[in-house]
Amino acid sequence: MRSPGFFGQFFRLTLVRLCRQRWLLAGLALLCLLLPLGAGRAAELLLSRGVNFSGVTLAVTAPEGDSVPQLLEQFMGDMEDIAQYCEITAMEGEEAMDALKQGAVTAVLVLPEDFIRGVMWGTNPDLRLVVAGDRPLESLLLLWVGQSACDILSAFQSGVYAVLDLYEADPPPGLTRDQVVMDINLRYISLAMGRSEMFRTEEVSATRTLPVALHYSLALTAFFALCAAPVFVPLYSGDWLRFQRRLRAAGRGVSAGYFSGVAAGMAALLPLILPSLLLAGGREPLPLLGAALLAALFCSVFCSLCCLTAESAAGCGVAAFAVSLLSLFLAGGVVPPVLLPGPVRQLSGLSPVAWLLQLAAWPMGYPVDLTVWLCLGLSIPLMAVLALVLYRRRVDRQEVAP
Numbered sequence: 522m523r524s525p526g527f528f529g530q531f532f533r534l535t536l537v538r539l540c541r542q543r544w545l546l547a548g549l550a551l552l553c554l555l556l557p558l559g560a561g562r563a564a565e566l567l568l569s570r571g572v573n574f575s576g577v578t579l580a581v582t583a584p585e586g587d588s589v590p591q592l593l594e595q596f597m598g599d600m601e602d603i604a605q606y607c608e609i610t611a612m613e614g615e616e617a618m619d620a621l622k623q624g625a626v627t628a629v630l631v632l633p634e635d636f637i638r639g640v641m642w643g644t645n646p647d648l649r650l651v652v653a654g655d656r657p658l659e660s661l662l663l664l665w666v667g668q669s670a671c672d673i674l675s676a677f678q679s680g681v682y683a684v685l686d687l688y689e690a691d692p693p694p695g696l697t698r699d700q701v702v703m704d705i706n707l708r709y710i711s712l713a714m715g716r717s718e719m720f721r722t723e724e725v726s727a728t729r730t731l732p733v734a735l736h737y738s739l740a741l742t743a744f745f746a747l748c749a750a751p752v753f754v755p756l757y758s759g760d761w762l763r764f765q766r767r768l769r770a771a772g773r774g775v776s777a778g779y780f781s782g783v784a785a786g787m788a789a790l791l792p793l794i795l796p797s798l799l800l801a802g803g804r805e806p807l808p809l810l811g812a813a814l815l816a817a818l819f820c821s822v823f824c825s826l827c828c829l830t831a832e833s834a835a836g837c838g839v840a841a842f843a844v845s846l847l848s849l850f851l852a853g854g855v856v857p858p859v860l861l862p863g864p865v866r867q868l869s870g871l872s873p874v875a876w877l878l879q880l881a882a883w884p885m886g887y888p889v890d891l892t893v894w895l896c897l898g899l900s901i902p903l904m905a906v907l908a909l910v911l912y913r914r915r916v917d918r919q920e921v922a923p
Contacts, residue, residue, distance in 0.1 A: 579627065
């Protein structure tokens with residue numbers, strides 16, 4: 522039987538040293554299994570149940586003799602998209618206030634005198650909305666509905682007056698004024714009733730392409746794997762580097778020491794990542810194993826870089842946590858992606874958690890963007906080269922140390 526080479530022996534020694542951290546690794550594995558699944562389920566319940574909203578009633582009042590409230594009730598009441606959550610009722614001023622006190626209506630919209638004329642002439646008269654103080658969400662909705670209703674009505678009135686001005690300037694033969702009024706009102710009513718045909722309704726998931734539970738579960742798994750850097754500090758510091766110094770004096774290079782640490786990190790991270798992907802729904806063996814190996818390689822190289830840029834385990838932990846948390850936020854692992862500001866969403870392509878998220882979803886049948894493959898393919902060797910340079914410098918410092 523062929524004996525293992527130098528790298529194989531070094532790798533075995535590295536694993537033995539890493540086994541001293543077995544309790545930390547076991548706790549991290551348990552955390553990666555339980556917390557992401559629980560957080561994913563909680564996020565699904567929170568984001569999928571929506572808001573319990575039973576509808577509101579808006580009372581519209583105006584000075585005595587003004588027919589605008591009745592017109593609003595007539596026009597807006599026939600619009601299904603508004604009627605499903607808001608009922609508009611024309612009332613007298615005192616009657617509306619009494620109904621508000623008794624809880625029969627949610628709010629009262631008070632129109633000023635000559636409201637339509639003011640809108641038509643551009644004076645923009647002020648509206649007064651009286652609401653119950655314990656329902657702020659409904660208040661904002663009713664303010665929008667009331668303003669929208671008044672805008673629609675004023676547009677109707679402006680169009681009717683414009684057509685009548687044209688008619689009176691040059692009346693067409695055989696067409697009476699009443700016919701013109703009837704035709705233009707019917708035309709506007711048909712436009713108002715069919716305005717929904719001008720829009721396309723598209724339901725957008727809070728987490729884009731992935732289901733909510735899967736998105737948050739995989740994002741947190743990637744976050745914890747990146748935060749594991751302090752566990753691997755013993756592979757890049759202390760007496761292990763002094764052992765590397767002795768090997769270097771015997772003619773062995775330092776590259777084997779660094780890459781054996783990366784390989785040991787992969788071996789430690791794979792049992793954390795692979796079960797999480799299995800529990801998340803991965804069933805295809807080859808894509809599942811390939812995604813887990815690539816994710817473990819990326820996280821191991823990232824952890825080695827964190828270990829070598831910091832001078833202590835605490836500093837390594839702070840650096841890994843800060844980068845991982847920022848990456849988690851950019852990937853939509855804290856706030857849903859669709860709720861992030863536009864500039865922040867554009868930065869999500871720079872997030873390692875976002876890369877690992879798409880990679881982990883690949884065995885479940887979800888596509889991986891070409892840019893993600895490129896980012897992973899470029900970042901792994903770049904981080905490895907930088908970490909190897911830092912590893913060599915740290916070994917050199919050990920050589921000159923007294």
